[in-house]
Amino acid sequence: MQSSTFAPWEDPDAKPLIRFKNVTKRFGEFTAIDNLTLDIFEREFFALLGPSGCGKTTMMRMLAGFETATEGVIELAGQDIAPVPPNKRAVNMMFQSYALFPHLSVWDNIAFGLRRDSKSKDEIKARVEEMLRLVRLEKFAHRKPHQISGGQRQRVALARSLAKAPKLLLLDEPLGALDKKLRQDTQFELMDIQEKTGTTFVIVTHDQEEAMTVASRVAVMDQGQLMQVATPDRIYETPNSVYVADFIGDVNIIEGRATPEGEDGYHIDWAEGQPALTAKSSAKFDKGQKCHLAIRPEKVAISAERPADAANAVQGRVHDIAYLGNLSTYYVELADGSIIKAQTSNTRRISRRSFTWEDTVWLSWTATAGVLLAN
Amino acid sequence: MRRFLLIAIPYAWLLVLFLVPFAIVLKISLSDAAIARPPYFPQFDWAEGIMAFVRELDFENFIFLTEDDLYWKAYLSSLKIALTATVLTLVAGYPIAYAMARAPEEWRPTLMMLVILPFWTSFLIRVYAWMGILSNEGYLNQILLWTGIISEPLTILNTNTAVYIGIVYTYLPFMILPIYSALDRLDGSLIEAAEDLGCSRAQAFWLVTIPLSRPGIIAGCFLVFIPVLGEFVIPSLLGGSGTLMIGKVLWEEFFSNRDWPVASAVAVVLLLILVVPIVLFQRNQQKQAEAEK
Numbered sequence: 001m002q003s004s005t006f007a008p009w010e011d012p013d014a015k016p017l018i019r020f021k022n023v024t025k026r027f028g029e030f031t032a033i034d035n036l037t038l039d040i041f042e043r044e045f046f047a048l049l050g051p052s053g054c055g056k057t058t059m060m061r062m063l064a065g066f067e068t069a070t071e072g073v074i075e076l077a078g079q080d081i082a083p084v085p086p087n088k089r090a091v092n093m094m095f096q097s098y099a100l101f102p103h104l105s106v107w108d109n110i111a112f113g114l115r116r117d118s119k120s121k122d123e124i125k126a127r128v129e130e131m132l133r134l135v136r137l138e139k140f141a142h143r144k145p146h147q148i149s150g151g152q153r154q155r156v157a158l159a160r161s162l163a164k165a166p167k168l169l170l171l172d173e174p175l176g177a178l179d180k181k182l183r184q185d186t187q188f189e190l191m192d193i194q195e196k197t198g199t200t201f202v203i204v205t206h207d208q209e210e211a212m213t214v215a216s217r218v219a220v221m222d223q224g225q226l227m228q229v230a231t232p233d234r235i236y237e238t239p240n241s242v243y244v245a246d247f248i249g250d251v252n253i254i255e256g257r258a259t260p261e262g263e264d265g266y267h268i269d270w271a272e273g274q275p276a277l278t279a280k281s282s283a284k285f286d287k288g289q290k291c292h293l294a295i296r297p298e299k300v301a302i303s304a305e306r307p308a309d310a311a312n313a314v315q316g317r318v319h320d321i322a323y324l325g326n327l328s329t330y331y332v333e334l335a336d337g338s339i340i341k342a343q344t345s346n347t348r349r350i351s352r353r354s355f356t357w358e359d360t361v362w363l364s365w366t367a368t369a370g371v372l373l374a375n
Numbered sequence: 376m377r378r379f380l381l382i383a384i385p386y387a388w389l390l391v392l393f394l395v396p397f398a399i400v401l402k403i404s405l406s407d408a409a410i411a412r413p414p415y416f417p418q419f420d421w422a423e424g425i426m427a428f429v430r431e432l433d434f435e436n437f438i439f440l441t442e443d444d445l446y447w448k449a450y451l452s453s454l455k456i457a458l459t460a461t462v463l464t465l466v467a468g469y470p471i472a473y474a475m476a477r478a479p480e481e482w483r484p485t486l487m488m489l490v491i492l493p494f495w496t497s498f499l500i501r502v503y504a505w506m507g508i509l510s511n512e513g514y515l516n517q518i519l520l521w522t523g524i525i526s527e528p529l530t531i532l533n534t535n536t537a538v539y540i541g542i543v544y545t546y547l548p549f550m551i552l553p554i555y556s557a558l559d560r561l562d563g564s565l566i567e568a569a570e571d572l573g574c575s576r577a578q579a580f581w582l583v584t585i586p587l588s589r590p591g592i593i594a595g596c597f598l599v600f601i602p603v604l605g606e607f608v609i610p611s612l613l614g615g616s617g618t619l620m621i622g623k624v625l626w627e628e629f630f631s632n633r634d635w636p637v638a639s640a641v642a643v644v645l646l647l648i649l650v651v652p653i654v655l656f657q658r659n660q661q662k663q664a665e666a667e668k
């Protein structure tokens with residue numbers, strides 16, 4: 001999104017706002033965060049993505065001050081934050097469980113943090129009302145948390161964490177309970193707030209589309225480790241491992257053996273009786289090395305005839321069709337029984353689509369469509 | 376029919392165990408003392424009919440209660456002792472409940488057991504044991520003398536101090552258990568959220584923990600206050616001649632003076648006083664139940 005102009009992570013002189021240096025966090029025997037090193041820069045909108053239990057919340061809690069790293073150092077603006085208690089950190093967190101105070105009204109929940117700083121009554125009132133407007137809860141200001149819906153509670157939690165305009169805002173799955181429309185609105189609202197206030201956001205999400213929409217950079221985690229940290233488009237287009245490719249979006253993984261050919265081209269032998277595939281890769285593979293070709297379904301074209309100039313073409317039979325409204329995904333079964341997904345946009349009405357179940361079709365893609373991965 | 380039974384059972388219970396005894400006591404309180412057996416008059420006589428019986432009843436004994444200042448002083452003194460004892464029990468019980476709620480999960484059943492354990496022995500024996508501890512030659516004075524903290528034995532037994540010690544000791548579990556159950560349900564992330572929003576530990580305790588344990592505090596206070604107001608055993612055994620409590624007065628009227636009608640009047644007034652906290656207590660319980668829904 002902003003990556004063309006805003007990319008401090010590419011600047012070797014840029015000072016990160018947050019720096020994890022070889023941070024390990026253990027709970028007893030269990031390692032939740034495993035020797036993790038990461039820089040997050042000021043004004044970034046940083047998304048943490050990963051399966052349940054991979055340590056996202058633990059990272060947030062270490063930043064907020066509720067957990068201390070077992071090993072390693074976490075710096076905030078160049079300062080080791082280990083000795084700073086949570087209430088002294090310019091960090092606010094929106095809890096995964098919301099943690100709204102049940103004995104206080106929505107209004108008082110949002111005002112709670114403001115009252116801790118010696119602010120005047122009028123200032124607090126103005127700020128709370130601004131926050132209520134932002135999350136569209138003006139009408140619910142005097143209700144108690146148990147008198148509003150789950151999505152409304154989530155918005156109260158969001159408003160409460162935003163109210164103090166912290167330097168760093170930690171959002172642990174902030175939008176999970178919202179419906180799609182409100183979620184998108186809130187996403188844009190968050191991006192807007194971020195641009196206006198210059199706050200640095202770290203957001204945990206299970207929704208990769210959300211991560212793609214809002215984030216300046218995305219970190220994909222697994223079992224306490226960072227698998228890849230990059231801008232959303234790079235994560236999507238050039239994942240560095242099968243794990244990342246598989247985690248983000250839909251993907252076809254074809255396993256084979258590489259044979260170098262020319263400058264950066266490779267032949268991939270992948271199945272008995274099938275022609276070798278060709279792919280370009282900047283990563284180096286030895287002759288006969290095992291490799292995985294990852295291709296996004298939307299980069300695979302489907303046609304009745306073999307396209308004359310295609311670098312890669314395989315024949316198969318339509319096994320299943322998933323109709324997604326704007327898109328259709330065709331599950332095409334090859335002669336060896338493996339399935340390759342191809343996605344096309346539905347520009348015509350469904351009754352007039354060209355292929356149906358059991359049709360024999362050709363799948364084709366270019367040499368640069370896929371990414372060649374070692375593991 | 377089933378619905379009738381469902382409603383009838385609690386009402387029958389109330390009738391047999393509360394209203395009938397209360398009616399009997401009320402009737403005695405409206406009678407006159409007599410040297411007879413039972414020691415009051417009139418007795419109900421089928422031959423004379425109910426009207427003749429009712430005509431004999433009057434409010435003399437209640438008027439007597441207002442005339443002799445012993446009674447209202449005893450009521451006031453009981454209220455004062457009950458209030459003070461409730462505050463003391465709260466001060467002692469809250470930290471214990473708090474510590475229990477923060478103890479490691481696996482210890483909690485054991486701690487709970489320890490709180491309830493004293494109930495397994497007779498209440499009377501435990502109060503007698505306190506006499507052994509608090510008397511002039513008791514263990515407490517022996518230890519204090521032996522360690523040299525004091526040179527003269529302290530007079531604790533037969534003073535109000537001993538009564539407070541006895542009450543706090545006896546009623547502590549009633550304070551601890553409701554507070555503990557409120558604290559146990561308190562979500563730890565609320566404290567974290569408070570700290571995250573700029574509270575110190577102490578502020579978070581004051582602004583979040585205390586308000587959220589309030590229903591437990593209120594319940595505990597009533598559970599202590601209500602029975603202590605009419606407490607009789609502890610002031611009789613541990614208190615001195617200066618300890619004035621209505622329960623003790625009541626006992627003396629019944630058994631020393633054998634003036635059942637006055638004693639019954641004392642009991643009826645005590646019950647009327649207790650109606651206020653009991654209703655408040657019910658309200659608190661109901662409100663809490665609604666909040667949890």
Ligand SMILES: Nc1ncnc2c1ncn2[C@@H]1O[C@H](COP(=O)(O)OP(=O)(O)OP(=O)(O)O)[C@@H](O)[C@H]1O
Pocket residue numbers: 027030032050051052053054055056057058059096
């Ligand atoms: N206090 C704790 N004691 C022991 N283990 C813990 C503790 N907190 C977290 N863990 C473990 O650490 C791992 C990471 O937990 P964490 O809450 O960070 O996961 P997460 O990535 O946020 O998952 P989710 O997406 O489900 O919220 C989990 O396996 C969890 O069981």
Ligand SMILES: [Mg+2]
Pocket residue numbers: 056057058096172
């Ligand atoms: Mg989590």
